[in-house]
Amino acid sequence: MKNKKLLVALIAVVAAIVVAVVLYFTLGKNAEKPTLIMATNATFPPYEYYEGEEIVGIDVEIAKAVANKMGYELQVDDMEFESIIPAVQTGKADFGFAGMTVTEDRALLVDFTNTYATGVQVIIVKEGSPITCSDDLFVEGKNYTIGVQLSTTGDLYSTWDLEDEGLATVSRFASGMDAVMALNSGKVDCVIIDNEPAKAYIASNPGLKILETEYVTEDYAAAIKKGNTELLDAFNAALQELIDDGTVGKIIDKYIPAE
Numbered sequence: 001m002k003n004k005k006l007l008v009a010l011i012a013v014v015a016a017i018v019v020a021v022v023l024y025f026t027l028g029k030n031a032e033k034p035t036l037i038m039a040t041n042a043t044f045p046p047y048e049y050y051e052g053e054e055i056v057g058i059d060v061e062i063a064k065a066v067a068n069k070m071g072y073e074l075q076v077d078d079m080e081f082e083s084i085i086p087a088v089q090t091g092k093a094d095f096g097f098a099g100m101t102v103t104e105d106r107a108l109l110v111d112f113t114n115t116y117a118t119g120v121q122v123i124i125v126k127e128g129s130p131i132t133c134s135d136d137l138f139v140e141g142k143n144y145t146i147g148v149q150l151s152t153t154g155d156l157y158s159t160w161d162l163e164d165e166g167l168a169t170v171s172r173f174a175s176g177m178d179a180v181m182a183l184n185s186g187k188v189d190c191v192i193i194d195n196e197p198a199k200a201y202i203a204s205n206p207g208l209k210i211l212e213t214e215y216v217t218e219d220y221a222a223a224i225k226k227g228n229t230e231l232l233d234a235f236n237a238a239l240q241e242l243i244d245d246g247t248v249g250k251i252i253d254k255y256i257p258a259e
């Protein structure tokens with residue numbers, strides 16, 4: 001009789017372990033965090049760039065923190081800058097995060113989250129360049145060649161303001177760094193790009209300098225598929241908490257030390 005009770009107890013314990021193991025591998029698997037896919041173009045230090053095999057930077061760290069707060073794992077997909085908005089529109093990525101400036105035209109294609117950083121377009125030239133300020137680019141007859149990253153605001157503004165007016169030629173590259181290489185080898189006369197990447201590029205290219213410009217400040221935001229208000233609201237709520245508790249500021253300060 002005693003043995004029988006013991007046997008029942010033993011069976012119950014074994015059964016409980018089996019059930020626990022089965023639950024762990026079924027429900028447990030499903031309980032694993034879902035993934036949020038970020039589309040970016042990792043040629044844009046300090047926002048997103050490669051450190052060895054890994055994509056790092058301000059955007060990656062902020063996105064990780066946002067995803068985490070929302071209960072997601074973050075996956076970063078690197079692509080051409082001009083592919084980011086299409087990736088978001090077609091649902092290949094959940095959001096685009098790439099030091100992307102909020103513009104009216106883009107806002108017709110995607111919804112923008114609240115902004116988390118700002119940028120300014122600057123002009124990079126060789127030391128001793130005849131171009132000393134943005135006005136020099138507008139001088140009739142000079143027809144300077146301007147290097148830009150394809151589809152960026154630097155591309156859009158120089159195309160509209162200068163090339164379309166017959167004042168300059170725009171040369172479009174896959175990355176800002178490629179444009180800077182072309183400047184080094186004399187294929188373009190200047191490069192127009194966001195200020196922080198500009199600083200990073202010239203740090204590794206002696207003989208170049210950044211001209212101050214009066215271009216307006218641009219707001220950076222994440223791009224989300226139009227109509228996905230659930231994701232937009234959740235992203236904004238998480239981002240706002242991270243701005244309010246100082247996390248975003250800390251991440252930015254880590255990559256952009258105060259001068």
Ligand code: ARG
Pocket residue numbers: 040041042043044048081098099100101102119149151152153154194218
């Ligand atoms: N702020 C500029 C724009 O939105 C340049 C962004 C480029 N970003 C990048 N990850 N390459 O057009």
